[in-house]
Amino acid sequence: MMLSSSPTDAEPTPSPVPPGGVVPVTESSGSPFTKSADSSSTPTTTSFDLPKLRLQFHDLAHPGSSIFLTSVVPPQIFSAAVQNVLSHLYNAPGYPHLHPPPTRSVTLILRPMGGVAYTTGIDLDDDHKEIHLSLEYVAGINPAGRRTHEITGVLTHELVHCHQWNGQGAAPGGLIEGIADWVRLQCGLAPPHWKKERAAKWDAGYQHTAYFLEYLEGRFGKGTVRKLNEKLRAEKYEEKAFWTGTLGRPVEQLWEDYGKTLQAKGDSGAGPQDGKQTLDEATQT
Ligand SMILES: [Zn+2]
Known part of the structure; x- marks a missing residue:
């Protein structure tokens, strides 16, 4: 092994x-x-x-x-x-x-x-x-x-x-999909077309949210996504309480900060939204 x-x-x-x-x-x-x-x-x-x-x-x-x-x-x-x-x-x-x-x-x-x-x-x-x-x-x-x-x-x-947990069924689908693709990303299984580009919303899902979660792991430490998943087990998802309770800030601010780091790296821009999405699927949520 x-x-x-x-x-x-x-x-x-x-x-x-x-x-x-x-x-x-x-x-x-x-x-x-x-x-x-x-x-x-x-x-x-x-x-x-x-x-x-x-x-x-x-x-x-x-x-x-x-x-x-x-x-x-x-x-x-x-x-x-x-x-x-x-x-x-x-x-x-x-x-x-x-x-x-x-x-x-x-x-x-x-x-x-x-x-x-x-x-x-x-x-x-x-x-x-x-x-x-x-x-x-x-x-x-x-x-x-x-x-x-x-x-x-x-x-x-x-x-x-x-x-995965889903905030007692109340978590946004984009967060559920983002966590799924974040794990895929961590496993080195990202398809070649995935790009770190900013979508319109933090919960656009799939790789858009996956890269945002990767940013949060880098900023708040390894285990951050585990912590979010755990909170999705423990409580019904309510946006403000969820993000402020786990990371101390509203998700809009975190998304804003993420956008700035992308801009600073020159990775940002108004790229295609979901046009190249590989997985178009329904989930158990
Ligand atoms: Zn999915």
Whole structure:
């Protein structure tokens, strides 16, 4: 294992992630996800109890099914991505204040459909999640060399939805999507088109909010997003109390400050808003 392959995994907290706790997910870092990877490098110890993970194909004859199966090793990609999601949102077990939701199972369903992917709970029991991934989307990932990276990135994003809190259903969708893409970013799985550019609103979602959260981590310290996620567990989201209570300032001011740092770095500008967004999806929220 290459536990230190991602500098973002280093944690200054008193609860270090144990060996095997954080799994590298980028292809360049010796990913365990590719077919060619030595299966003996798969972690045998896990930091978090995993939900039951299931996989369904609704059309094995679809080109996307073969592409999926030749691009990733499902048991490895699945369990490693869940570990990474939980590590980024909840650190190691034993950490006294952070509690993942009681997600009991996640079923990844590959089926012909429009869009990219979405996550939903099951009507009878929200502790059971379904991730629907479009076979057309998988088949269309271009160039082919990006398949493993992109599939892992999309799956990581969706797995965040299976394990994040949502302010008792009151958090803005853009914050939920931003946290999902922030984890994807931390895992080194950002697609090449993502750019640090300022959107119109802090909760524009996806990479726009993800980079804003990255800025907040840099400014207020590692674990800031964990803290926000924890507050989304503990309380019903109410914008002013949420941001002032966690970071001491209203989100508008933080967004303003972020914009200034982008301008100072020359990264800002009125770039395209969501035109190049990869994930256009519904979530369980
Ligand atoms: Zn999403």
